[in-house]
Amino acid sequence: MPDTRRDLPAPSQSEGGGDSRADTLGTSMIARYRGMPDVGRPSVSTSETPPLALRARAGEPHAATSLLRARAGEPSTVASLLRARAGKLPRRAFLLRCAQLGLSASTASLLLGCITKRTPPPTDEAAASAAGPLERELRIFNWSDYIGQTTVADFEREFGVRVSYDTYESNEELLAKLVAGGGGYDIICPTGYIVPLLAEGGMLQPLDHGVLTNWGNLLPLFAEQSGVGGGRYAMPYQWGMTGVAYRTDMVPAAPESWAAFAETALRGRATMMDDGREVLGAMLRWRGHSLNATDPALLEAAKRDALAIKPNLRAYISAAVKGQLISGDIAVAQMYLNDARMARGEESRVAFTVPREGSTLYADYFAIPRDAPNRRAAHAFLNYVLRADVGAAISNEGGGASPNGAALPLLHDPVPPPDAALLARLEFQRDLGAATDLWDRMWTEVKAG
Secondary structure, X not given: OXXXXXXXXXXXXXXXXXOOOOEOHHHHHHOOOOOOOOOOOOOOOOOOOOXXXXXXXXXXXXXXXXXXXXXXXHHHHHHHHHHHHHOOOOHHHHHHHHHHOOOXXXXXXXXXXXXXXXXXXXXXXXXXXXXXXXXXXXXXXXXXXXXXXXXXXXXXXXXXXXXXXXXXXXXXXXXXXXXXXXXXXXXXXXXXXXXXXHHHXXXXXXXXXXXXXXXXXXXXXXXXXXXXXXXXXXXEEEEEEEEEEEEOOOOOOOXXXXXXXXXXXXXXXXXXXXXXXXXXXXXXXXXXXXXXXOOHHHHHHHHHHHHHHHHHEEEEOOHHHHHHHHHOOOOEEEEEHHXXXXXXXXXXXXXXXXXXXXXXXXXXXXEOEOOOOOHHHHHHHHHHHXXXXXXXXXXXXXXXXXXXXXXXXXXXXXXXXXXXXXXXXXXXXXOOHHHHHHHHHHHHHHHHO
């Protein structure tokens, strides 16, 4: 279907873009996508929501691409757990953090024991060869609804490998499995900011690029990401970005700035994500700062901005707001690109834009745990997913944006990689290090305010 939304604004001179061309990425990335049915329209509230792991156990549904987010308050918690390995997080604080995640005391103790036993790998560690006959089985641990319908079956048929495929709902669930021994899995799918933490924690093995003959199909933007080791420990799988989804029939123009959430005309008809990294990150970008800022003064100002906007919001809510945007209950929502694509598939008057101040760019990666029993079969699967036709089928059916450049011509609704103008306004989230607890405190005060 045609997209009538106007082009995204180019970055201002102050943002370093200096390019007067309009950003047209949003036009093609939204049109014509048909995704899975709406996941439901739960009641909304600005009150504290349960940890993601608990919500998943309670049966809260998750759409395929909503799971791309992988970071609903999780970067800080995962980082804190991994830092406990090096003794940087006191035992009492570690156990408290686990309790906040909804983990049992026994699981928390197990995590603490396993993490502290891990030894960081040598900086010059070389990959062992993955050449030779394939093992007869393969175990994959991936996000729910995050693979093509026949991807696994086709691999089994072609390679004669029997695949066990399990799913999870949060990075915490993945982490618990991994540090407890990996559950015997050969492939996992962590979000980008977690990859270096897992690698430094000795939980991943280097990839053997000698057998990954399709690696060249990947877009350099993702294949060469220094933040995840430039492909040493992980392979780009799917990507996306955060922005503003809106109803073209309910707002007079595309929201060009994060300041749109402060407009009183939208009071009660706007939502922001239930994710401290995204909300505070948006406030930081609004004022011209990095969304990975750690300066206490900048974070305090971001908190004040978030509290000033909060009375305007219907709720802090993430993927589930898609149904309200489709129905017209909400006019504007901070949202992941992939959720907006799904909403557009059901309601043509939904559009997506990236505010001129900038936002988050994210990616999920396939990695092989250090203790994987079937590493040759794991490499064969990674190389298989890197094929243009296989990568296209995964994105066509799951709605994610593909990092596979060779797959783009085969996509029903391709999402091109960000051009220079847009990329100048996007940032990957990074581990916050010692500032993790400060970010946690600021977000807690926003939610309670």
